Amino acid sequence: MEHISGAEIVTRCLQAEGVEFVFGYPGGAVLEIYDAIFRQEQFKHVLVRHEQAAVHAADAYSRSSDKIGVALVTSGPGATNALTGIATAYMDSIPMVVISGQVGTSAIGLDAFQEVDMVGCSRPIVKHNFLVKDVRDLAATFKKAFHIAKTGRPGPVVIDVPKDVTINKCAFEYPETLSIRSYNPPTKGHPGQIKKAAQLLAEAKRPYIYVGGGAVQGGAGAQVTELVKLLGVPCTNTLMGLGALDGTDPNFLGMLGMHGTYEANLAMQYCDVLIAVGARFDDRVISVPSQFLSNPKRIVHIDVDPSSIAKRVKVDVPIVGDVKHVLTDLIAALKEGNLRPNPDALANWWKQINEWRKPNSLLYTPSDELIKPQSVVQKLWEITHGEAIVTSDVGQHQMWAAQYYKFRRPKQWINSGGLGTMGFGLPAAMGAQLANPDAVVACITGEGSIQMNIQELSTCKQYNTPVKVLSLNNRYLGMVRQWQEFFYGTRYSHSYMDALPDFVKIAEAYGHVGFKIENPADVEPVLREAFSPALKDRLVFMDFRTDPSENVFPMVQNGKGLNQMDLPPHMHGLQQVPFENNRDYGNLC
Amino acid sequence: MRHILSVLIENEAGALSRVTGLFSARGYNIDSLTVQTTEDPTLSRMTIVTHGSDDVIEQITKQLNKLIEVVKVIDLNEADHIERELMLIKVRATGKDRDEMKRMADIFRGRVIDVTEKTYTIELTGPGDKLDAFIKAIDATSILETVRTGASGIARGERVLKI
Ligand SMILES: Cc1cc2nc3c(=O)[nH]c(=O)nc-3n(C[C@H](O)[C@H](O)[C@H](O)COP(=O)(O)OP(=O)(O)OC[C@H]3O[C@@H](n4cnc5c(N)ncnc54)[C@H](O)[C@@H]3O)c2cc1C
Ligand SMILES: Cc1ncc(C[n+]2csc(CCOP(=O)(O)OP(=O)(O)O)c2C)c(N)n1
Ligand SMILES: [Mg+2]
Numbered sequence: 055m056e057h058i059s060g061a062e063i064v065t066r067c068l069q070a071e072g073v074e075f076v077f078g079y080p081g082g083a084v085l086e087i088y089d090a091i092f093r094q095e096q097f098k099h100v101l102v103r104h105e106q107a108a109v110h111a112a113d114a115y116s117r118s119s120d121k122i123g124v125a126l127v128t129s130g131p132g133a134t135n136a137l138t139g140i141a142t143a144y145m146d147s148i149p150m151v152v153i154s155g156q157v158g159t160s161a162i163g164l165d166a167f168q169e170v171d172m173v174g175c176s177r178p179i180v181k182h183n184f185l186v187k188d189v190r191d192l193a194a195t196f197k198k199a200f201h202i203a204k205t206g207r208p209g210p211v212v213i214d215v216p217k218d219v220t221i222n223k224c225a226f227e228y229p230e231t232l233s234i235r236s237y238n239p240p241t242k243g244h245p246g247q248i249k250k251a252a253q254l255l256a257e258a259k260r261p262y263i264y265v266g267g268g269a270v271q272g273g274a275g276a277q278v279t280e281l282v283k284l285l286g287v288p289c290t291n292t293l294m295g296l297g298a299l300d301g302t303d304p305n306f307l308g309m310l311g312m313h314g315t316y317e318a319n320l321a322m323q324y325c326d327v328l329i330a331v332g333a334r335f336d337d338r339v340i341s342v343p344s345q346f347l348s349n350p351k352r353i354v355h356i357d358v359d360p361s362s363i364a365k366r367v368k369v370d371v372p373i374v375g376d377v378k379h380v381l382t383d384l385i386a387a388l389k390e391g392n393l394r395p396n397p398d399a400l401a402n403w404w405k406q407i408n409e410w411r412k413p414n415s416l417l418y419t420p421s422d423e424l425i426k427p428q429s430v431v432q433k434l435w436e437i438t439h440g441e442a443i444v445t446s447d448v449g450q451h452q453m454w455a456a457q458y459y460k461f462r463r464p465k466q467w468i469n470s471g472g473l474g475t476m477g478f479g480l481p482a483a484m485g486a487q488l489a490n491p492d493a494v495v496a497c498i499t500g501e502g503s504i505q506m507n508i509q510e511l512s513t514c515k516q517y518n519t520p521v522k523v524l525s526l527n528n529r530y531l532g533m534v535r536q537w538q539e540f541f542y543g544t545r546y547s548h549s550y551m552d553a554l555p556d557f558v559k560i561a562e563a564y565g566h567v568g569f570k571i572e573n574p575a576d577v578e579p580v581l582r583e584a585f586s587p588a589l590k591d592r593l594v595f596m597d598f599r600t601d602p603s604e605n606v607f608p609m610v611q612n613g614k615g616l617n618q619m620d621l622p623p624h625m626h627g628l629q630q631v632p633f634e635n636n637r638d639y640g641n642l643c
Numbered sequence: 644m645r646h647i648l649s650v651l652i653e654n655e656a657g658a659l660s661r662v663t664g665l666f667s668a669r670g671y672n673i674d675s676l677t678v679q680t681t682e683d684p685t686l687s688r689m690t691i692v693t694h695g696s697d698d699v700i701e702q703i704t705k706q707l708n709k710l711i712e713v714v715k716v717i718d719l720n721e722a723d724h725i726e727r728e729l730m731l732i733k734v735r736a737t738g739k740d741r742d743e744m745k746r747m748a749d750i751f752r753g754r755v756i757d758v759t760e761k762t763y764t765i766e767l768t769g770p771g772d773k774l775d776a777f778i779k780a781i782d783a784t785s786i787l788e789t790v791r792t793g794a795s796g797i798a799r800g801e802r803v804l805k806i
Pocket of ligand 3: 449500501502526527528529531532
């Protein structure tokens with residue numbers, strides 16, 4: 055058999071995995087690989103302007119499709135630049151393969167030029183990583199890496215490839231199958247547990263379905279929708295779960311958690327049977343476990359990762375398995391046993407929920423003078439018919455995007471939830487656009503966040519990714535400013551963004567279209583123009599000068615319970631109403 | 644509570660650091676850790692002594708299982724088990740203390756494995772508390788050096804940890 059170099063094996067492995075794009079940046083340790091890329095045409099390479107962006111783009115490529123994003127970086131600084139991106143994907147359980155160059159095997163450990171222990175540095179933020187010391191191990195390692203990244207609880211996998219391994223030659227054959235004796239992720243849930251869950255739902259007076267990122271990544275949108283419809287029960291999504299149930303569905307109570315709606319949070323606090331679907335009881339969701347459990351409830355927890363179960367909250371019916379499989383079986387069990395919650399109890403529960411809904415906790419005071427950031431998101435939704443893929447950065451704008459853009463389907467909403475990485479939005483939009491060339495992609499960002507990876511405007515130009523950037527420019531690190539207003543006596547320590555650049559000129563300098571919008575009346579016309587056929591193929595940067603004093607409501611402060619929200623001004627006085635006084639559930643069922 | 648975990652793990656470079664890294668990253672305690680390859684050279688067997696509440700031990704077990712290279716984990720505390728630890732201890736042994744030291748070693752079923760005019764090196768195995776007891780039983784000022792391996796554990800009876 056013909057012997058080929060390690061570098062060529064790398065490209066052949068990527069081809070065998072059906073990779074379309076590699077996001078990367080060259081350097082000494084990966085020059086062989088770059089040469090092999092030059093000599094092939096099957097996949098395209100996207101030259102970013104910073105390695106962090108390569109990883110975010112690869113990550114969003116995965117998040118917005120059923121494919122796996124791949125990033126390629128050189129050793130040393132290339133590898134360390136990639137770390138923030140890797141940690142971002144890890145925290146949100148996103149499948150991805152990152153290839154890093156490494157100094158030659160004989161130089162490892164000698165403080166060689168651009169040597170960094172990448173396997174050591176990335177160990178706590180990867181699902182798994184490999185240092186390939188022998189060219190003969192390359193193909194099997196790639197096969198394992200892709201398999202591990204996408205199965206079970208997904209996550210990023212790093213392959214560190216020393217330079218001599220890319221030069222050395224051996225015969226190449228991509229393994230067709232593999233088995234890793236120590237790695238057998240579960241798929242189907244335990245039938246007995248699924249029966250128990252069905253039974254519990256039938257006994258519920260106040261059932262609630264809480265859906266997280268696992269349902270989005272696990273492709274279980276249809277099953278979530280079917281379960282909700284079958285039972286007619288209320289449903290909430292976490293920040294990572296948005297889109298799992300259509301945001302316009304009448305059974306959807308909105309996002310829950312720190313910035314969740316009044317009704318979604320109170321339902322979480324006061325439900326009596328909770329079905330958690332691919333969600334991990336994060337501290338930004340349930341706040342303090344003891345507060346959350348102070349109103350008794352029985353919990354079913356469906357998760358593919360046993361370590362997510364009983365980590366923060368003890369549950370009554372743990373079901374380890376893939377959401378899609380488990381929900382399919384749960385729905386079948388409910389149908390078979392004709393099990394449904396008591397209709398009278400459920401009607402009463404809905405009556406209560408509708409009372410919570412009435413004041414509309416997402417209401418804000420419109421203004422003729424200042425652009426309200428929420429209104430920009432609402433207009434975006436209207437103009438894109440709720441169909442755009444939306445990426446965001448981190449801060450207030452992220453929360454407004456989550457609250458006001460009613461996501462219709464899974465994988466439409468792309469943001470960094472677990473790590474909260476500013477600088478994610480623009481490279482993510484780029485990756486999402488490449489994965490979905492026909493989709494409308496919008497990036498909702500802030501003037502702080504966008505400047506953390508603004509150089510990618512250049513990459514967007516080079517590869518014609520016509521994303522629409524909506525910067526909600528409040529001249530503040532708004533989320534920080536909000537905390538300083540609430541908890542630090544309005545001492546706005548270093549949260550004011552002075553000396554901001556002229557973003558329109560920046561956009562134009564990179565060859566894009568820029569708009570500055572200061573007047574509320576201009577919001578809609580500018581958005582219409584940006585999304586018009588005339589600008590379909592252009593990146594449009596919209597610099598919305600928004601109300602700098604706007605805060606995100608509702609808000610559950612650290613240490614508070616979900617029923618102790620800070621509410622918007624029009625709801626002041628409401629939050630103290632105790633649940634028990636509202637309705638008596640005592641004699642039902 | 645103290646727990647003794649047995650871990651079967653692929654005998655691969657870096658596998659040990661994944662385990663220790665996990666403990667430090669998640670704030671778990673390691674009281675002791677021993678590791679060596681098994682009769683099957685592709686596998687290593689670790690014994691980890693740790694302590695924590697039941698919830699913490701449950702998380703440790705789950706997190707260990709989550710490591711790709713970990714093949715199996717058992718908590719030996721769940722059933723009868725045997726623990727042994729090896730200690731090598733170098734003590735001053737001069738004058739009338741020399742006989743006394745030998746006598747103590749005998750009582751604890753230790754063996755003197757190296758001798759100089761002034762010292763004995765004693766080998767002692769047993770559960771950790773026996774080794775502690777030996778250290779307590781001899782004159783503290785006579786101890787020159789101690790080396791302990793940490794516990795290795797195995798289940799009693801027919802229960803085995805195998806692939
Ligand atoms: C400024 C800011 C504010 C925030 N405020 C909020 C807020 O108000 N509300 C909110 O919800 N979040 C908020 N977050 C996000 C929060 O930090 C967490 O990232 C998020 O809540 C976690 O979502 P999740 O529980 O859906 O879990 P994910 O992180 O999405 O985890 C998914 C879970 O599903 C499991 N899983 C994965 N795949 C499968 C499968 N196929 N089958 C079964 N299980 C699977 C995984 O094992 C994991 O346990 C905020 C973040 C930031 C940066
Ligand atoms: C890399 C990074 N550094 C710091 C933070 C802390 N942080 C969270 S939100 C935020 C402010 C973001 O400002 P901006 O992008 O303008 O968004 P806004 O909140 O104003 O909408 C900061 C600094 C972070 N999340 N990420
Ligand atoms: Mg801002």
